[in-house]
Amino acid sequence: xxxxxxxxxxxxxxxxxxxxxxxxxxxxxxxxxxxxIIGGIIxxxxxxxxxxxxxxxxxxxxxxxNTAGQMALAGLAGAAGVFIGGVLIxxxxxxxxxxxxxxxxxxxxxxxxxxxxxISIVTGIVSLAGGNAGSIVxxxxxxxxxxxxxxxxxxxYFGKTHASLV
Numbered sequence: 340x341x342x343x344x345x346x347x348x349x350x351x352x353x354x355x356x357x358x359x360x361x362x363x364x365x366x367x368x369x370x371x372x373x374x375x376i377i378g379g380i381i382x383x384x385x386x387x388x389x390x391x392x393x394x395x396x397x398x399x400x401x402x403x404x405n406t407a408g409q410m411a412l413a414g415l416a417g418a419a420g421v422f423i424g425g426v427l428i429x430x431x432x433x434x435x436x437x438x439x440x441x442x443x444x445x446x447x448x449x450x451x452x453x454x455x456x457x458i459s460i461v462t463g464i465v466s467l468a469g470g471n472a473g474s475i476v477x478x479x480x481x482x483x484x485x486x487x488x489x490x491x492x493x494x495x496y497f498g499k500t501h502a503s504l505v
Contacts, residue, residue, distance in 0.1 A: 364444065365496055367487045371452065372441040379434030386427030393420025449497040453488055456481040 396417035397410070437455075440448025463478035487493060494500050 364442065365490075365493050368441055368444075368493060368496060371484060371487075372438040375434045375438035375441065375452075379431040379438065382427045382431035382434060386424040386429075386431060389420045389424030389427065391424075393417040393422075393424055396420060444496050444498070446497050446499060449488060449494075449499060453485060456484045456488075460485075 394417065397414045437448050437451050441452065459481040460478050463474040463481065466474035467478070491500065
């Protein structure tokens with residue numbers, strides 16, 4: 340009937356406009372967010388250390404004109420350290436933002452985590468091919484994260500599923 344159609348349409352529009360709230364965050368999402376926070380802390384400290392070391396490295400050279408090549412090399416190494424350190428600081432901050440998004444059930448955080456996990460698997464396989472057997476752990480963990488994020492209750496927490504109108 341028309342009345343049933345109106346009720347169904349209103350229910351559907353309410354779902355599309357207002358994401359239904361999932362009352363509790365899945366435990367695995369909390370664990371993944373904590374891993375992101377830990378990784379962010381490590382990257383932040385490593386980045387700060389590299390920026391500091393890269394800034395100090397050129398100043399440690401002697402002023403002897405016969406060592407101009409060494410001074411140039413120290414300056415280049417210092418610049419590389421500052422650059423890599425800056426990238427690590429940015430990645431550390433991004434890790435904190437993604438962790439926050441995971442904890443709050445933001446759909447973009449789910450997407451970013453899936454993409455980064457896929458990238459991690461690819462780089463892990465390349466590293467394995469290069470002889471680094473330890474990277475198998477990274478590949479396995481990233482695979483588990485992707486599997487978990489595609490579980491129905493986890494996707495629902497991030498609003499990645501559509502409710503049935505029946």
